[in-house]
Amino acid sequence: MSDQTQGTSPANDGTQPHGIPASAGKGDVDAAPTEYDPHPVEVDASPEHLEAIVTNEEILALPPEKSGFGAGNVGEVLLDVKNLSKAFGKVQANKDITFNVRRGEIVALLGENGAGKSTLMNQIFGLITPDTGEVTIKGDKTPVKNPKDAIGRGIGMVHQHFQLVPVMTVAENMALGHETSKGGFLDLESARAMVRELSEKHGLAVDPDAEIEDLPVGTQQRVEILKALSRKVDLLILDEPTAVLTPQETDELLGVMKDLANSGTSLVFITHKLREALAVADRVYVLRRGEVVGQVDDLTHTTTTDLATMMVGRSVVLNVEKPEAKPGEVVLDVQDLHVKDDRNLMAVNGFSLQVRAGEIVGVAGVEGNGQRELVEALAGMRKVVSGRMSLGDMDLTKANPYQTHHAGLGHIPEDREKHGLVGAYSIADNLVLNEYDQEPYAKGGVRQFDAVRANAEKQRDEFDIRSSGVEQSAGSLSGGNKQKVVVAREMAFGPKVLMAAQPTRGVDVGSIEFIHKRIVEARDAGAGVLLVSAELDEVLSLADRIAVVHGGQVVKEMPAEGADRAEIGRLMAGDH
Amino acid sequence: MSEWFARNRAMAILGLVVLVLAYAYYFADKTTALSMYRYSWSYAVPLVLCAMVGVIGERSGVVNIGIEGQLLVAAFAGFFGAAYSGSIIVGILAGVGCGLIMGGFLAWTTVKWRMDQIIAGVVLNIVATGITSFYYKPGQLLPSLMPHVNIPGLSSIPLIGEVFFKGTGVIALAAIVIAIGVHLALFRTKWGLRTRAIGEYPSAADTAGINVIRMRLINVTMAGALAGLAGVYLSMDSTSSFERGMSAGRGFLALAIMIFGAWRPLRAAAAALFFGFVTAAASQLQADKVIDVAPQLVGTLPYVMTLVVLAVAAGKVRAPGAVGQPFIKEGQ
Numbered sequence: 001m002s003d004q005t006q007g008t009s010p011a012n013d014g015t016q017p018h019g020i021p022a023s024a025g026k027g028d029v030d031a032a033p034t035e036y037d038p039h040p041v042e043v044d045a046s047p048e049h050l051e052a053i054v055t056n057e058e059i060l061a062l063p064p065e066k067s068g069f070g071a072g073n074v075g076e077v078l079l080d081v082k083n084l085s086k087a088f089g090k091v092q093a094n095k096d097i098t099f100n101v102r103r104g105e106i107v108a109l110l111g112e113n114g115a116g117k118s119t120l121m122n123q124i125f126g127l128i129t130p131d132t133g134e135v136t137i138k139g140d141k142t143p144v145k146n147p148k149d150a151i152g153r154g155i156g157m158v159h160q161h162f163q164l165v166p167v168m169t170v171a172e173n174m175a176l177g178h179e180t181s182k183g184g185f186l187d188l189e190s191a192r193a194m195v196r197e198l199s200e201k202h203g204l205a206v207d208p209d210a211e212i213e214d215l216p217v218g219t220q221q222r223v224e225i226l227k228a229l230s231r232k233v234d235l236l237i238l239d240e241p242t243a244v245l246t247p248q249e250t251d252e253l254l255g256v257m258k259d260l261a262n263s264g265t266s267l268v269f270i271t272h273k274l275r276e277a278l279a280v281a282d283r284v285y286v287l288r289r290g291e292v293v294g295q296v297d298d299l300t301h302t303t304t305t306d307l308a309t310m311m312v313g314r315s316v317v318l319n320v321e322k323p324e325a326k327p328g329e330v331v332l333d334v335q336d337l338h339v340k341d342d343r344n345l346m347a348v349n350g351f352s353l354q355v356r357a358g359e360i361v362g363v364a365g366v367e368g369n370g371q372r373e374l375v376e377a378l379a380g381m382r383k384v385v386s387g388r389m390s391l392g393d394m395d396l397t398k399a400n401p402y403q404t405h406h407a408g409l410g411h412i413p414e415d416r417e418k419h420g421l422v423g424a425y426s427i428a429d430n431l432v433l434n435e436y437d438q439e440p441y442a443k444g445g446v447r448q449f450d451a452v453r454a455n456a457e458k459q460r461d462e463f464d465i466r467s468s469g470v471e472q473s474a475g476s477l478s479g480g481n482k483q484k485v486v487v488a489r490e491m492a493f494g495p496k497v498l499m500a501a502q503p504t505r506g507v508d509v510g511s512i513e514f515i516h517k518r519i520v521e522a523r524d525a526g527a528g529v530l531l532v533s534a535e536l537d538e539v540l541s542l543a544d545r546i547a548v549v550h551g552g553q554v555v556k557e558m559p560a561e562g563a564d565r566a567e568i569g570r571l572m573a574g575d576h
Numbered sequence: 577m578s579e580w581f582a583r584n585r586a587m588a589i590l591g592l593v594v595l596v597l598a599y600a601y602y603f604a605d606k607t608t609a610l611s612m613y614r615y616s617w618s619y620a621v622p623l624v625l626c627a628m629v630g631v632i633g634e635r636s637g638v639v640n641i642g643i644e645g646q647l648l649v650a651a652f653a654g655f656f657g658a659a660y661s662g663s664i665i666v667g668i669l670a671g672v673g674c675g676l677i678m679g680g681f682l683a684w685t686t687v688k689w690r691m692d693q694i695i696a697g698v699v700l701n702i703v704a705t706g707i708t709s710f711y712y713k714p715g716q717l718l719p720s721l722m723p724h725v726n727i728p729g730l731s732s733i734p735l736i737g738e739v740f741f742k743g744t745g746v747i748a749l750a751a752i753v754i755a756i757g758v759h760l761a762l763f764r765t766k767w768g769l770r771t772r773a774i775g776e777y778p779s780a781a782d783t784a785g786i787n788v789i790r791m792r793l794i795n796v797t798m799a800g801a802l803a804g805l806a807g808v809y810l811s812m813d814s815t816s817s818f819e820r821g822m823s824a825g826r827g828f829l830a831l832a833i834m835i836f837g838a839w840r841p842l843r844a845a846a847a848a849l850f851f852g853f854v855t856a857a858a859s860q861l862q863a864d865k866v867i868d869v870a871p872q873l874v875g876t877l878p879y880v881m882t883l884v885v886l887a888v889a890a891g892k893v894r895a896p897g898a899v900g901q902p903f904i905k906e907g908q
Contacts, residue, residue, distance in 0.1 A: 127783075127905070148785030163780040165773050166897065176773050177784025179766040186765050 075102050077136075078235050078266050079124065079155070084133030086119055093119040095290045097133070101235060106257060106267045108277035111287035112311055112508040117270045118160070120287070121237050125157045126150040138234070148177075156228030157237040162220050166213035170206055170223050171195050174230055198226050204256065218249035225256065235266045242276055246366045247536060247569030254280045272311070272509075274304040275537070286310040312509045322520045325544040328357035331528040332378075332497045337387035339370070339377040339552075346385070347373040349552030355497060355528040360519065362543025362560065363532040366572050370552035371532045372414060375501045378530075379411045380404040381419070391497055405434050410495030410527075412486055414502045420486040423475025427467055428456035430474045431489050455492075463488040464514065480511030487515055491522055498522050501532045516542055536568060550574045587843070602735045612856045613739045618814050620845075620852035621748045622647065625806035626830030627837065627844040628758050629679075632799040634839060635762060636792050637775035637898040638686055639693040642700030643803050644827025646678045650807025652708040655818035659716040664723075664812070671808035672801050678704075679800015687792045690902035701827075709820050722746065722813045747809040754802060759841035771795060775896035778903045788903045803827075825879065832882040838893040847885075851878055 079101040086094040094116045101107045111117045122128045124135055126144035135144060137153045144150045150157075164173050175191035195208035204222045212220060221241060228236050238257070242250045257267055257280050271277055277284055278299060286294035286307065294310040296302050332355040341347035348370040355361045365371055376382035378389060380401040389396045394407045404411070413419035421430050432441045432452050440451040456470035463484045467477060474485055483503070490498065500519060504512040519542065523529050533539050539546060543560045548571040555571050581588055602609040626643050633640035650671040658667025678700055685691040685699075722745045731742040740752065762768040770791060773781040778788045810826075811818045833851060837844025858874045861867045867874075 146785070147783050151785065157783070159783065161779075163777075163783040165777040165780050167776055167894075168769075168772070172769060173780070176769060176781065177786050179769060181766050184765065185760075186769055 075104070077101070078103050078138055079268075080134075080136040081120075081124065082134045082136070084120065084123060084135065085131050086123060086128065087131055093290050094123070094130070097287075097290075097292050099285050099292060099295070101266050101268055103234065103266050104261055104264050105282040106261045106269055106280050108269045108271060108281035108284045109287060110271060110274065110277050110284055110307060110311055112272055112510075115287040115311075116290035117287055118239055119290075121157065121239060121268065121270060124150070125155060125237065151231045151233070154232070154234035155237065156231055156233030156235070158221065158224045158228055158239065158241055160239040160241075160243060162224050164212045164220060164223060164227075167211060169209050169211055170215075171208040173212060173223060174208075174227055178231070194230055195226065198230055202226070202229065202256070202259070217244045218246070218252070221245070221249075221253065229260075229265075233265065235268065236260065237268045237270070239270045240272075241269070242271065242273060244367065246573050247565070248573050250276065273537075274307045274311075277307065278302065278304060288312075308509060320516045320520060320541045322542075323524065325359045325523065327359040327544070328526070330354045331357045332389070332391055332530060334374075334378070334389045335387055337374070337377065337389060338385040339373045339382055340385055341370075341373050347552050348377065351387070351549070351553050353530075353547055353554055353557075355530050357496070357526050357528050358523055359544045360523050360529040360531055360542055362539035362546045363530065363549055364536055364539040364546055364568055364572060365534075365549035367534045369549050369572075371501070371534075371549060373552075374549075375411075375414065375499060375532055378404070378499055379409065379413070408494075408496035410490035410493070410498040410522075412483075412490050412498070412500040412503050414505070414532075416482055416486050421474045421482055423473065425474055426456075426471045427460065427465065427474050427477070427485055428452050428470040430485050431456050431459050431470075431492070434489060435493060459485075459488040459492060463518075478508075480507045483507050483511065483515065487518055491518060494525075495522070495527055497528045497530065499530045499532070502534060503531070504533075504535070504538060536565065536572075540565065540568075548572055591846070599735060608860065610735075610738060612853075612860050613735070615856040615859075616849060616852035617739055617744075617748065618852075619855050620848040621751045621814070622806035622810050622826055623830050623833055623848035623851060624751045624755055624845045625802045625809070626827055627833045627848055628754060628841060629799045629803045629806075630831050630834035631762070631837075631839055631841050631844055632758065632771070632802075633796050634834065634896055634899045635775045636771050636795040637778060637896060637901065637903065638683070638792055638796050639697065639900050640679075640682060640796065640799070641694055641697030641831070642678065642682050642704075642827075643697075643830055644823050644825065645697075645700035645702075645704030646675050646800055646803035647807045647810065647827045648701075648704040648708055648821070648823040649678060650675045650804035651811035651822060652712070652807075652818055654804075654808035655718070655811035656711075656713075656716065658718050658812060662719040664718070664720055667718075667812055668805075668808050671812075672804035675800040675802070675804020675807060676797060677800070679803065680797040682800070683793045683796035686902065687789055687796065690904070693900055693902075705821065708818075712818070712820055716818070718812060718816050721816065725749070745809070745813040747805055747813055750805065751809075754805075755841055755845040762841060772896070774903070775898055778898050782903075782905065792903070829878055829882055832885055835889050835893060835895075836885045838889075839896060851881060854878070854881060 077100050081100065082098050084094055084097040085092070097116075097120055099107070109117050109120070119128065123130045124144065126146045126149050129143070134141060137144070137155065140153065144153070144155075147157075165176065168176075171188050171191040174195055175186070175188060180187045180190050192208040195206060198204075199206045199222075204226060206219060206222055206226060212223065215223070221244075225236070241253060245253060254276060257269065261267055261282075269277065269281060281299065284294075284296040284299060284302075284307065285292050286296075288311060296307070332353075334351060334353045337348050337351040338346055339348035351370065351374055353361065353363075363371060363374075373382055377384050378396065380396065380399045380403060384397050387397070391404070391407045391409055396404055396407060396409070399407065401411075417423065422433065429436070429452065432455060435441055436447065436452075437445075441448055441455070453470060459465070460467065460470055465477070465481050465484045465488065467481065474482060477485070487503065498519070503515055503519065507515065519529055519531070531539065531543055540560060540563060545557060546560050546563055546568065547554045547557045548568055549555065550572060551574065598609075598613070602613075626647060629643050629646070630640055653674040654667045654671025657670030658664050661667070682696050682700060685696045686693045724743045724745050726743060727737075727741040727749070730740075731737045733741070740748075762771065770781060770786050773784075774786065774788045774791050782788050806826075807823070810822060815822070829851065830848075833847045834844050836847040855878050858867075858877045859871075862869065862871060862874045
């Protein structure tokens, strides 16, 4: 990870010599299709160069379109948000938010899930109308009506879920909504040319005639970025852009972001990954419960721990503290497993792995390399094509979920809404979903509600499930608390093997810390833990042993102690 | 052109083989072949039009299971409109208008009010059966026949000219133009790109500044006019009479044809012709006593074929991604 521009980017301090040009209104942008060329031929990203740009009077004297910074000046305020508030029913999603973005800087918006980051950006992009407050874009205070309006005013957004039509080509997606026609017929050739030109200019290689669904996720994201750039944006909002990327793709993206910023595009980087925010951002705003709780203008002396503390509102332990593992005998044994996915392709392709009692084995891999199918097969939810898996001396190859549970397998599923909980049921009932027909929760086929309730009260205290009571429906809980219900249930029966798939996805930092602690406790109590996670940081900090998967098989196993992040990243990307 | 051929090689070869076989039979037995082909085409015309209704609807993300009802009401309105007013033109306008109104109903309830698309379609069908049976009066006659025309030049081509361009009704001619037009529009125009986008991944279209709701409303409503035209053809051209329930499941057949044609207008039109041909061939064989079964059994053929086609096509073709799902904007 290079951090060449950290803390030295031109727009880092508020003492820019440029004011907002008086004419910087909306009409200015529309009326002046001056060659907006965000990239000079050679992008020099070195700090010296950047400093030179800001201080070099000669460059400042040039007309804007020749300075390499588009139609404006470095450091001018592009986006100014004042006292923005938005409530959904009783939930105050955004409260009194004030922040700004200047030209050519990367502003990171940090916050946990549910902190209101996406709501905030959707308001700026015109997808949601704010209740109160003011959004000023390049000095123009007119409210943003809709995405089209936002794009017209120079704001682009790369959504967390790509807004690309999967069955169409790159060129068609680029053209969509901004088509040119020739004699009544669609002129796709100009769209192709635009793709080629932009991808060359920005060094983002993309084939204009490739269909989106055939492209890897990282490339799809490039298309998204190119799409935004093709609308000649001044400000690009990236909503959790690294969530779906491999570490290599992430680094590449961060590089692209810096290049864009260096050439005059401003970026708002929404994330909850502290490392990435520190790596590229010039300034950071921290959101918590819909409010801006912190702002860091100089990141030189800021650490991830500082930012995490701001995000959560108290100090958190980012690195899991755990005593040394004492692995016992093999409890989970998977040999040459083959499992097909929903498209009938072999997703798990000769997977072999052993998990011992008292250790945490972390499965690291880019999503879509068979992890989901592996977990589902182990849980008895998916048919095994060939191979063997056993828990202790029980053969699980043909077991159904009921049998795997009673064999001693605890399963924290990846999709808790779908496979972990029944949203309409109470917390109490959800806590006995796997044991409802066993004593003491049922006697002679009749449910024992006192026992169910007593169990629920106990778990609620123990796992800190924040709710109005155990009769509250599980569906109405927040993500973190839902996950705690699942974790509580799957740990309560003393599993021999605990299988945790993405256990902290969509969970707030506070709950992550808690869930991690619990997983370590389960290990120390003698369970073998299989941790499947797309977050490399999570695997690195929690696991005792790491199995890197690619293409449905383990490509390498290694002890977590001293594991090399870069090496794992390469292995995950299939380079082995 | 070569690019097109590379992409559609299998289809082009299939088409060529069919054409060769059709001509071979034509030169072997001109009279029987021509009558069979003509019957095939007249059977296929409403199916082609209705399949276009289905394609436009589903490509925009709306399932139209109410084509059957649109067809029936249009057939009814067209026939009685013409019979009472004494004008064929009034009949055609009444039929097409009814198709539009019913399309508008489907569009408004499913797109605006997000009513379940299947239920809305079923409602249309039930309403159609009810209205047409209740107001049905036997013994009416059309004031005149639908105009039939010869297209100079084209009509002198052997087989193709004789089937499609010689003495054919204006609606049958329109069906050819419409099928080609919808195909070109869907794949070669701005409207088509947007339509495919709103039916495949509407939120992408929305963020690109396209008004998904309005576009779906317009597309589904306008497609209703084509169902209206099909209905008019049914009661005023192919039979010149209206009977209760005369649509006889053609609206549903059209949906099967749409799937068989992989949601592509020209392929669907070819599939409709194929349906027509099988029906014609079966009745010809039956008339020649080649196969000696009850005529009722032969009459079930299109429906049996639908079952077979759907079973074969299932899993091989892919429906537009967002079909059946109402579009709800983020944050609303």
